[in-house]
Amino acid sequence: MITQGTFAYLPAxxxxxxxxxxxxxxxNGWAISVELxxxxxxxxxxxxxxxxxxxxLTDPRAAMTEVTACREAFPNxxxxxxxxxxxxxxxxxxxxxxxxxxxxEPGFRLDRQGRPGRTVGYTxxxxxxxxxxGERYA
Amino acid sequence: MSATPSGFSIPxxxxxxxxxxxxxKGADAEDPETTEEGDSDQLAPxxxxxxxxxxxxxxxxxxxxxxxxxxxxxxxxKSRLRQIEALLLIDRLRHRFGLxxxxxxxxxCFAGPPGTGKTTVATKMAxxxxxxxxxxxxxxxxxSREDLVGQYVGHTAPKTKEVxxxxxxxxxxxxxxxxxxxxxxxxDYGQEAIEMLLQVMEEHRDRIVVILAGYSDRMDKFFALNPxxxxxxxxxxxFPEFDVDELVAIGKRMIAEQGYELAPEAEDVFHDYLxxxxxxxxxxxxxxxxxxxxxxxxxxxxxxVEAGGAIDLAMLRVLVADDLLGSSIFDDDDTQPxxxxxxxxxxxxxxxxxxxxxxxxxxxxxxxxxxxDAAAG
Numbered sequence: 001m002i003t004q005g006t007f008a009y010l011p012a013x014x015x016x017x018x019x020x021x022x023x024x025x026x027x028n029g030w031a032i033s034v035e036l037x038x039x040x041x042x043x044x045x046x047x048x049x050x051x052x053x054x055x056x057l058t059d060p061r062a063a064m065t066e067v068t069a070c071r072e073a074f075p076n077x078x079x080x081x082x083x084x085x086x087x088x089x090x091x092x093x094x095x096x097x098x099x100x101x102x103x104x105e106p107g108f109r110l111d112r113q114g115r116p117g118r119t120v121g122y123t124x125x126x127x128x129x130x131x132x133x134g135e136r137y138a
Numbered sequence: 139m140s141a142t143p144s145g146f147s148i149p150x151x152x153x154x155x156x157x158x159x160x161x162x163k164g165a166d167a168e169d170p171e172t173t174e175e176g177d178s179d180q181l182a183p184x185x186x187x188x189x190x191x192x193x194x195x196x197x198x199x200x201x202x203x204x205x206x207x208x209x210x211x212x213x214x215x216k217s218r219l220r221q222i223e224a225l226l227l228i229d230r231l232r233h234r235f236g237l238x239x240x241x242x243x244x245x246x247c248f249a250g251p252p253g254t255g256k257t258t259v260a261t262k263m264a265x266x267x268x269x270x271x272x273x274x275x276x277x278x279x280x281x282s283r284e285d286l287v288g289q290y291v292g293h294t295a296p297k298t299k300e301v302x303x304x305x306x307x308x309x310x311x312x313x314x315x316x317x318x319x320x321x322x323x324x325x326d327y328g329q330e331a332i333e334m335l336l337q338v339m340e341e342h343r344d345r346i347v348v349i350l351a352g353y354s355d356r357m358d359k360f361f362a363l364n365p366x367x368x369x370x371x372x373x374x375x376x377f378p379e380f381d382v383d384e385l386v387a388i389g390k391r392m393i394a395e396q397g398y399e400l401a402p403e404a405e406d407v408f409h410d411y412l413x414x415x416x417x418x419x420x421x422x423x424x425x426x427x428x429x430x431x432x433x434x435x436x437x438x439x440x441x442x443v444e445a446g447g448a449i450d451l452a453m454l455r456v457l458v459a460d461d462l463l464g465s466s467i468f469d470d471d472d473t474q475p476x477x478x479x480x481x482x483x484x485x486x487x488x489x490x491x492x493x494x495x496x497x498x499x500x501x502x503x504x505x506x507x508x509x510x511d512a513a514a515g
Binding site: 054056057058059060061062063065066 | 274275277302303304306307308342345346
């Protein structure tokens, strides 16, 4: 199972806890966006957007509605919540929290490549990625 | 997320099997804040509570008293506000005794002639409902038709959704709400916005209060054509017209706010002015009073500059009877000389007020009217 982003090593958050995280982000003035993917490779940094980033929110419920809608539409995808801090000098993602993972994650295989000079290269190969996009965690 | 780790996965302590699967609808989750409050001060059935203490704890009285003080007249509005406050207070107490009542529906419709304080009350409403713990935030999002309705197919829903998301947690105030529905154009996208609105008003009742505002006759027509909307709004509040004495009180308050004062002999003239202005068509209540004061300031400034010489503080502060008598309202008074410029300004402003009251487009805006008044003068 993938451990990436904020609180990745804690047990999965329930809805109330996710909402509390959103509240924290909004209190800091960060903009929330929801993203999803079914490519679990940690080097996959380009996730699909679920709607546009939500600026000027005050109530966490609004963002929570989007998270729920996204999870319902893609029950077998990874869904993450990103909080963008637009304050001058930072202008980057301040928090990135996985809010959904597929029920069954087949995991990764370690591939070794023999290279010239007896050096070895390593690749993390996702079993899920063997199947076509959209059918990976069905 | 299988219970037995495989591949690169790292087991998490306390992990429930299948916790990663899509959880049930997020809307069902209890708000952590309300849950905590409910549990912490639960009361025994034989306990009793001092109502005054509870009221003081809420701090709502301060907001309502402020409302009483700052808003002249509007008796039916204030009494309805008191009722809502009482209801929420009692609901709170019932909750503490373990009696659970469904959350009251607080969507409102403010109907009344122009300039009767609908927007002002809506702002206060956000504060009151927040103080009562009904809403998590005290922010007010003011929108009109063009903020909700899109220009092409598929544009309306995201636009309305965006606005609703921004307003969530507070009050969404839809000014000139009747403009959302254009019966003359059956393909108008306004209907889509109304449907979206209805959906959110039902689903997120606990997070958003929608206030529709508009002139009474048009709102009546609007609701007749959208019965679903009418039934979802529990509070239809009529804003009455101000009488002359109330207008004078409002005017004096505005004058004081702008750092002026009315000379004692000018007070009767001011009363007379408002009585005459009120009888004219396109009278926009407090808005017309504000415009009148703007024009009086112009005449005052012109008079002081013309007089020249030494100027003291009193001269800069006091509006005298002549400043008011320069208005075109007093034209038919033979005893009073009329300033031509002022008369033109008044006429132009009255036309503005008229346009404001009857414009089909919701864009007519208080600030604009005031600016144009100044420009015309």
